[in-house]
Amino acid sequence: MIQNRERWGSKLGFILAAAGSAVGLGNIWKFPYIAGENGGAAFVFVYLICIGIIGFPVLISEILIGRTTQKNPVGAFAMLANSKLWRSVGFLGVIAGFMILSFYSVIGGWTIGYVIETLRGSLSDFHNPAEAGILFNQLSGSVLWTISYHTIFFGFTMFIVMRGVQGGIERSSKIMMPILLSILIILMIRGITLEGASKGLAFLWVPDWSKINGQSILIALGHAFFTLSLGMGAMLTYGSYMSKKDSVVNAAAQVVFLDTLIALMAGVAIFTAVFASGLDPAAGPGLIFKTLPAVFASMTGGTFFALLFFLLLAIAALTSAISLLEVVVAYFVDEKEWTRKQAVLIFGGSIYLLGIPSALSFNLMSDLTLYGKTFFDIVDFIASNVLLPFGGLMIAIFVGWVWSRTEVMNAVKEGAESLFESYPWFEGLWFIFLKFIAPVLITVVLLNSLGIV
Numbered sequence: 525m526i527q528n529r530e531r532w533g534s535k536l537g538f539i540l541a542a543a544g545s546a547v548g549l550g551n552i553w554k555f556p557y558i559a560g561e562n563g564g565a566a567f568v569f570v571y572l573i574c575i576g577i578i579g580f581p582v583l584i585s586e587i588l589i590g591r592t593t594q595k596n597p598v599g600a601f602a603m604l605a606n607s608k609l610w611r612s613v614g615f616l617g618v619i620a621g622f623m624i625l626s627f628y629s630v631i632g633g634w635t636i637g638y639v640i641e642t643l644r645g646s647l648s649d650f651h652n653p654a655e656a657g658i659l660f661n662q663l664s665g666s667v668l669w670t671i672s673y674h675t676i677f678f679g680f681t682m683f684i685v686m687r688g689v690q691g692g693i694e695r696s697s698k699i700m701m702p703i704l705l706s707i708l709i710i711l712m713i714r715g716i717t718l719e720g721a722s723k724g725l726a727f728l729w730v731p732d733w734s735k736i737n738g739q740s741i742l743i744a745l746g747h748a749f750f751t752l753s754l755g756m757g758a759m760l761t762y763g764s765y766m767s768k769k770d771s772v773v774n775a776a777a778q779v780v781f782l783d784t785l786i787a788l789m790a791g792v793a794i795f796t797a798v799f800a801s802g803l804d805p806a807a808g809p810g811l812i813f814k815t816l817p818a819v820f821a822s823m824t825g826g827t828f829f830a831l832l833f834f835l836l837l838a839i840a841a842l843t844s845a846i847s848l849l850e851v852v853v854a855y856f857v858d859e860k861e862w863t864r865k866q867a868v869l870i871f872g873g874s875i876y877l878l879g880i881p882s883a884l885s886f887n888l889m890s891d892l893t894l895y896g897k898t899f900f901d902i903v904d905f906i907a908s909n910v911l912l913p914f915g916g917l918m919i920a921i922f923v924g925w926v927w928s929r930t931e932v933m934n935a936v937k938e939g940a941e942s943l944f945e946s947y948p949w950f951e952g953l954w955f956i957f958l959k960f961i962a963p964v965l966i967t968v969v970l971l972n973s974l975g976i977v
């Protein structure tokens with residue numbers, strides 16, 4: 525047992541750090557573009573259901589495993605199940621963290637790069653997305669630009685994690701999350717007050733069910749994992765620093781609420797502006813880096829709003845990146861008794877190096893593909909589409925079937941007695957989702973990712 529293990533200073537510290545992990549590029553970059561490509565409101569509706577029936581029950585479980593064991597993913601499973609199989613589930617989480625952070629930092633780097641380009645005035649005279657696209661291709665096509673900003677973004681991530689749970693992660697989340705929310709509110713008000721904004725709002729609120737098919741449901745399900753940082757032990761690790769006096773269910777609900785609210789707010793800010801400019805909402809991944817710069821260029825005060833927007837993206841990416849690094853660091857600190865500094869330098873350094881081929885996938889190595897996928901695409905695919913759903917599946921099975929129900933209930937009631945007394949049906953419902961609904965749906969997502977169904 526490790527003495528003096530670090531912990532959050534307060535419940536709010538946990539909520540902000542966990543919401544910081546959840547709210548990331550997934551909310552502000554990916555959610556709007558997948559909603560845009562899959563028909564807007566109808567997709568949003570399906571997504572909300574996925575969050576409710578899979579995201580929330582699995583999030584409670586993941587935080588609970590961490591809070592109960594007060595350990596990293598490998599140590600946590602070893603303590604509760606003591607079998608090779610479950611240890612390797614924890615270990616796969618550490619590997620997923622390693623992989624996701626490597627490419628996440630490349631995009632995180634772009635967001636900082638765009639803050640700087642906005643300040644330099646490079647984004648101010650576009651007439652259409654095609655022109656903004658030329659700049660994007662030029663920047664992401666430059667080895668120096670991509671590697672430099674990957675380095676800067678990674679440097680910030682390592683700096684924060686090195687300062688520890690309370691002094692680094694909690695403290696920075698308490699500063700960055702309120703800034704993030706304030707920026708988003710400003711951008712949303714700007715979007716809503718543009719002429720023609722109502723078409724954007726209608727796109728998000730008036731469903732067109734013809735756009736929903738098996739594929740879009742699977743995209744929504746897969747995204748529910750990514751956006752809540754589930755399936756790889758990030759929430760487990762953050763949960764391990766949580767006090768037994770606080771309610772896990774309550775904390776999970778607050779994280780889900782904030783994550784969903786922020787994704788929807790980003791959707792409103794972006795689609796009102798895109799529709800007001802008469803541009804295409806289904807522009808795909810380029811929506812943020814190609815369509816939006818053209819929108820900002822045509823708006824009064826556009827440079828200011830572009831600056832705020834890319835700052836928002838950079839902050840969102842950074843608070844998620846630190847949670848990814850923390851999973852890897854916690855493993856080496858807990859299990860291998862490394863110091864935090866050693867773990868951050870050595871493993872942060874290795875993750876940084878693994879990110880380099882991802883950064884080069886947009887330039888030097890763009891022709892190097894396997895099954896049509898670049899290095900970046902492959903790492904993203906294995907981690908986000910295979911390892912995360914697999915991890916989520918195992919967590920649901922573990923809490924639903926393997927861990928004794930009495931122990932689960934004793935653990936989850938710590939800090940939440942009154943909730944289970946006031947809502948006695950909650951226990952049964954949670955278990956139905958964990959035992960049956962989540963495993964079946966996640967298995968379908970996994971098989972689909974692997975091309976089997």
Ligand code: PFF
Binds near residue numbers: 547550551756
């Ligand atoms: N939730 C983050 C996002 O939406 O961008 C991504 C992420 C962070 C995934 C941390 C997994 C993780 F452990």
